[in-house]
Amino acid sequence: MKLSVLVPVYNERTVVEQSLTQVLAAPLPEQIERELIVVDDCSTDGTGQILERLAEREPAIRLVRHEKNQGKGAAIRTAIQYATGDFCVVQDADLEYDPREYPVLLRPLLDGRADAVFGSRYLAAAQTRVLPFWHSMINKALTLVSNVFSNLNLTDMETCYKVFRTDLLKSIPIRSNRFGFEPEITMKCAKRQFRIYEVPISYHGRSYEEGKKIGWKDGIQALATILKFWLIDDLYTKPFGRGVVHTHLGTPRYVDWLTEVIRPYLGDSVLELGAGLGTLSGRLMARRLRYVAAESDSLNLHALKNRFLRTPNVEVVELDPEQPEHHGRLGQPVDSVLCLNILEYSADPEATLRNVVGLLKPGGTLIILAPQGEGLYSELDRALGLKRRFSREKLQRMLADCGLEPACVHQLNKAAAPAWWFQGKVLRRRQLRKPLLKFFDWTVWLWRALDHVLPWRGLSMIVVARKRRDGGMFQRDTVRN
Numbered sequence: 001m002k003l004s005v006l007v008p009v010y011n012e013r014t015v016v017e018q019s020l021t022q023v024l025a026a027p028l029p030e031q032i033e034r035e036l037i038v039v040d041d042c043s044t045d046g047t048g049q050i051l052e053r054l055a056e057r058e059p060a061i062r063l064v065r066h067e068k069n070q071g072k073g074a075a076i077r078t079a080i081q082y083a084t085g086d087f088c089v090v091q092d093a094d095l096e097y098d099p100r101e102y103p104v105l106l107r108p109l110l111d112g113r114a115d116a117v118f119g120s121r122y123l124a125a126a127q128t129r130v131l132p133f134w135h136s137m138i139n140k141a142l143t144l145v146s147n148v149f150s151n152l153n154l155t156d157m158e159t160c161y162k163v164f165r166t167d168l169l170k171s172i173p174i175r176s177n178r179f180g181f182e183p184e185i186t187m188k189c190a191k192r193q194f195r196i197y198e199v200p201i202s203y204h205g206r207s208y209e210e211g212k213k214i215g216w217k218d219g220i221q222a223l224a225t226i227l228k229f230w231l232i233d234d235l236y237t238k239p240f241g242r243g244v245v246h247t248h249l250g251t252p253r254y255v256d257w258l259t260e261v262i263r264p265y266l267g268d269s270v271l272e273l274g275a276g277l278g279t280l281s282g283r284l285m286a287r288r289l290r291y292v293a294a295e296s297d298s299l300n301l302h303a304l305k306n307r308f309l310r311t312p313n314v315e316v317v318e319l320d321p322e323q324p325e326h327h328g329r330l331g332q333p334v335d336s337v338l339c340l341n342i343l344e345y346s347a348d349p350e351a352t353l354r355n356v357v358g359l360l361k362p363g364g365t366l367i368i369l370a371p372q373g374e375g376l377y378s379e380l381d382r383a384l385g386l387k388r389r390f391s392r393e394k395l396q397r398m399l400a401d402c403g404l405e406p407a408c409v410h411q412l413n414k415a416a417a418p419a420w421w422f423q424g425k426v427l428r429r430r431q432l433r434k435p436l437l438k439f440f441d442w443t444v445w446l447w448r449a450l451d452h453v454l455p456w457r458g459l460s461m462i463v464v465a466r467k468r469r470d471g472g473m474f475q476r477d478t479v480r481n
Contacts, residue, residue, distance in 0.1 A: 002033045003102070004085030004166060008075030009051065009093045010041040017050055019093045024058060026099035029106060036061045037082045038093075039075040042068050073181035077174040089163040097161050101201050105163045108197040115168055115194040115306060118154060119161030119201035142222050146183050149230040150190035154198060157186050158222070161201055168194065171299055173237045179218040180225035187229040193277060195306050232434050236299075251441035257448060258340075258369070258462075259283045261410050265365050265464050267335025273321050273356070274342050276300050278307045284338075285314050292330060296320035321352050333361045340369040343395075344386045353402045360467045366404060368463045370395060373417065376459070378424025383431060395463055404465040411458035415450045416440070420459055 005023055009016055023036060038061055040048050048065065055063040064078055076090060087109055091099065101119065108114035122140070143157040162185065172192070176184045189196055259280060268289040275281050275293035277300060285291035285308075292315045293308065295301045301318055308314040319326045321342060337359055343349040360366060371381070371389040381389065396406045423429045440447070451458065 001031060001087075002035060002085035003028060003106070004079075004083035004088045005034060005036045005091050005099075006076055006079035006083065006088055007036055007038045007091050007093050008041060008072045008079065009038060009043065009047060010069065010072075010075075011043045011045045011047055012093045013043070013045045013047045013050055015095050016047055016093045017054060019091075019095050020054055020058075020061070022095075023091055023099045024060065026102050029103055029110060032106070033085075034060060035083075035085060037064065037079040038062065039064045039066065039079050041070060041072075041075045042066045071176075071178035073174060073176035073178055073184070076181055080169055080174070083166055083170070085166055087163055088166050088169050090160055092160045096204050098202050098204070101161075104199050104201070105161060108199070109163060109165065113195065114197040115165050115302075116189050117163045117197045117199060118156065119159050119163075120154070120156040120198045121159060121201060121203040122155045123198060123200035138219050142183070142219060142226075145223060146186055146226050149226050150187050152186070152190050152196065154186070154196075156198070158182050159201070168192075168299070168302070171237055173234055175234065176225055178221065180221050183222045183225045184229050187226060188235055191233060192235055193303055193307055195309075231438060251437060251444075253441045253444040255279055255283065257444055258412075261412070261462055262338065262367055265336065265367055267365065269332075269334040270336045270338065271330065271334045271359055272338040272340070273319070274340065275304055275316075277303045280338070280340065281314065282307065285311065288313060290315065290334070292317055292334065294319035294321075294330075296323075296326075321355055322346055322348075324355050324358075327355065327358060330359055333359055334364065335361055336365045336367065338367050340367070343368065343390070344371050344381075344388055346387070349388070350398050350401065353398055353404075357402050357404065357467060362467055362469045364467045365407075366399075366465045366467070368395070368399075368465070369412075370461060370463070372411075372457055372459060372461045376417065376421055376424065378421075379428055379430050380420070380424035380432070390461075392457070392461060392463075395461075399463070399465045403468055405468055407464045407466055409464075410462040411451065412460040412462055413447060413451070414454040414456060414458045415447045416459040417456060 007020070007023070012019070020036065020038070028034060038051055038055070040051050040063065042065070051063050055061045062082055064082060066075065066078065080088065087106065089102065089105060091097065097119070105117050105119055108117050139156070139158050143154055146152070146157040147154055172185065172188050174181060174184065263284060266284065266288065270284065270288050270290070271292045271294060272281055272284070273294050275295050278293060281291065281293045281304070291313055293304045294317045295304060296318060301316065304316040308316060317329050319329055337356055339356055343352060346352040356366065371386060372392065374389050374391055377389045392409055399406050
């Protein structure tokens, strides 16, 4: 295994050689190699020449240069691109943090318990330099605000010592160029539901006379960054199919609405196809003897395994409903299958449905969430990766052709249908405005009430169907419009 040490450097000629020497000499757990990705952020004090000499002498150092000064966040963003290790740790080049504590930071990751580890300067540690009161209070206040908006319980959000699984870190877009990196990465780790651990570290802080660079303006920027990335769900470096929908529509009140409609149709054993980050799984798995969260995307699979690591009735399975050869991984068929936001992305939705039927027990229930209104299809749908929208009649015919008996249809989110038409057809927008989605989520209670009175069909529909028993027929439930 390998540890990638990401070292942003700017004008540190007095300490950089000693700092990198300590990193190279730091103890590591057995069988872990190290590499240093050092990014010189256009230093002007001779630091670059020192780094050149060290890189020539030490093969473990890879030196990258910025042509102009961009800030710590930008340097870390560059370093991540070159990292080849299993884990990444951020190491400032100013001697405030002690590389001898790498084993403590790595332990939760090596034990398989964590995705990210934050070294806290405020947990009990062997030694911590006493610093000015207001500097510490501002750090703690920023941590408190970050915790409020991220729903974490960190003691030190602003710590430099953050260690990540490299594959996960590479999947997160880093937008902040300066010290906003800390609150940004914290908020995104929270939204991605990483398993975050804190460990105590020692801290040997510098005064401003000794070269400390962070100031009060960076504190204001940190507050703005927290609010920005609370509002904006910018969670993946590269949008991938259904990941876009999870980012945009995985809002808690909207999800609560879905679960209230879906829950009455679930049996004792449930398979959720395309479970994503487990947003619905976490709400629906209670009181089920067996809940299978299935995904085909590696990042989502990782998130699901982390989330349900100690939940005995939840299984996480790599399964693509478009690939029949995957279906043997399920084992026994289930009472209920959730096919939510799946068919609109499928190259052949009818073939996908036929595959799904084989996962159900005779008499089992299939619950489908699909976008409704073929006439509403626009660039907005296409930009989200949707290949189609469905009419209720067409979807019910497909179900019947696949040996399923349509039982009932729930119209969902009628009030949003005109807005979707206006945004996609008239304004020709290619993306949903994220603050607007937040507003929609806060006012879901209103849109739910309007569903009972508006005369047209919903933006989406939930269709419930049952698999025919051998030789038997179903008594049709009332179809709800």
